[in-house]
Amino acid sequence: MxxxxxxxxxxxxxxxxxxxxxxxxxxxxxxxxxxxxxxxxxxxxxxxxxxxxxxxxxxxxxxxxxxxxxxxxxxxxxxWPHTPTLLPKDPYDRALARFWVQFAELKGPSIWMVFRSLGEEQEKAKKESVEMLRRIEELCSEKIKGDNDDNKFFGGEEIGILDIAFGGMIVEWYDVIEEIVGVKLFEPQQFPHLHQWVKHFKQVPVVKQNLPSHHDLLLFFKAIRQNLIPST
CATH class of the missing domain: 3.40.30.10 (Glutaredoxin)
Incomplete structure (x- = not known):
């Protein structure tokens, strides 16, 4: 090669x-x-x-x-269209997946604004982050706790493009940001389906093997936060 x-x-x-x-x-x-x-x-x-x-x-x-x-x-x-497929085959389902990917790209930065800001700007970002989580929780309850209880992921029984999109926002990084900033937005009681999805997602070998440790991420982003906001 x-x-x-x-x-x-x-x-x-x-x-x-x-x-x-x-x-x-x-x-x-x-x-x-x-x-x-x-x-x-x-x-x-x-x-x-x-x-x-x-x-x-x-x-x-x-x-x-x-x-x-x-x-x-x-x-x-x-x-590389071989299995596992990441996008639905049905055109309508594929369009819906792309809609939610776009949602993740537009709304996902709100949690990073919580990380990067203080005061009123941070409060606004917190509200936007919680609203984003509510929308994903609703989608999660439809996709994963709907007619087919075997579905563990947004893509069904296997990881798909939505799992990857949301995983890059929520899994591990959300907890790290909350810990550094000293807030709790992703509450299990408010987002039970989403927390269950996170649990299943992190158990997938490919995810588990390619997920930075919480400790290492915490140290890395603490240093960034100190540079952004030295008084914290």
Whole structure:
């Protein structure tokens, strides 16, 4: 296999967006090389591959870069359509999945605003985060606790694109942010179905093997928070 044919992923161990792509590649059984980026000093190659946003993750396949985690997920599904499939086959179900992926991309940053802010701005972000969780909880109760009790995931019996999208927002990173900031937004009593989904999701071997430890994430993001808001 030539170097241009090797699948490469530019990312970072603590990034939930990199984790999304790691999960998808491993679920599909696709061999790849992981290239760790130094986020404060991004490589020239990364800046060349993603000159618009200058962010990770970037997947390089056949020498061609693909940017944005959920765009990469769709590329993986289209390029390697073998099972497990990440997107529904039915056009309507596929459209619904894309709608909720877009919801995750639009609303997910609210928890990061809780992390990055103080005062009124933080309070606003808290409310937006709780509202986002309520919407996902409603969807979770329909998808997972509906007619088919065997469904553990948004994709049914197996992980799909929505599980990956929401996993990069909620699993592990939410707890870390809550602990650092000193708030509790993701309450089990308020979001029982979503907490049950998290439990099942974290037990999947591919997820478990590619999920940073809570301790390491806590140390990493505490340092970031100190740089953002030195008085905390």
């Amino acid at each position: 030539g170097d241009d044919e090797v699948v490469k992923l530019h990312g970072h161990w603590a990034s939930p967006f990199s984790a999304r792509v790691l999960w998808a590649l491993n679920l599909k059984g696709i061999p790849f090389e992981f290239i760790t980026e130094d986020l404060p000093n991004k490589s020239e190659l990364l800046l060349q591959y993603n000159p618009v946003h200058k962010k990770i993750p970037v997947l390089v396949h056949g020498g061609k870069p693909i940017c944005e985690s959920m765009v990469i997920i769709e590329y993986i599904e289209d390029t």
